[in-house]
Amino acid sequence: MLLLDIVVLWIHIFAAMIFIGGSFFIWLVVWPGVYKYTQDSREHAQIVGKIAKRFAWFTHISLITLIVTGLFNLTWYLPSYSALFDSEGGRALLVKMILVVIMIVIIYGNNLYHGKKIVRLSKEGKMDEVQKIRKISHMMSFISLALMVIIVLLATSLQFLPT
DSSP: OOHHHHHHHHHHHHHHHIIIHHHHIIIIIHHHHHHHHOOOOOOOOHHHHHHHHHHHHHHHHHHHHHHHHHHHHHHHHOSEEEEEEEEHHHHHHHHHHHHHHHHHHHHHHHHHIIIIIHHHHHHOOOHHHHHHHHHHHHHHHHHHHHHHHHHHHHHHHTSSSSO
C-alpha cells in the first residue's frame, strides 16, 4: 500500500506543478512577453487566446488528476469524516476543499465568460469593450492565483497539524 500512496502522491504533486506552475507562467511570462512581440491590443488578445486555449487542455487534465488523487490522499488525513470538523488538520482540509471549489468556479467561469468574450470582441475590433472586460477578467485571474497559493500553503500545513 505504501508504494501506491507514494505513486499517487507523486502524480498529485506533478499535476499541481502543471496546473499552478502553468497558471503563473501564463501571467508572469506569456502575458508580458506577448506585449514585447506586439503592441497591437487586438493581435495581443488573439495570441494570448490561442496560447490559453492550448494550455486549457493541460489544465483540464491536471485538474481532473488533482481531484481524483486528492480524494485518494484524503484518506491519509481523515480517520473518519467527522475529523473534518473535530481536528485542526481536518478543518484545514475542509477549508482547502472549499477554496478548491471556489477556485475552480472562478477559473472556469472567468474563462468561459470573459475569455471567449475578449477573443470575440477583439476580432470585431471593439477594443474599448475588451479593455473593460479584461480588467474584470484580470482581477478574477489574480484572485484564482492567490487561491492557488493559499491552497498550497494549506496543503503543506496538513503535514504539521493534528488530524
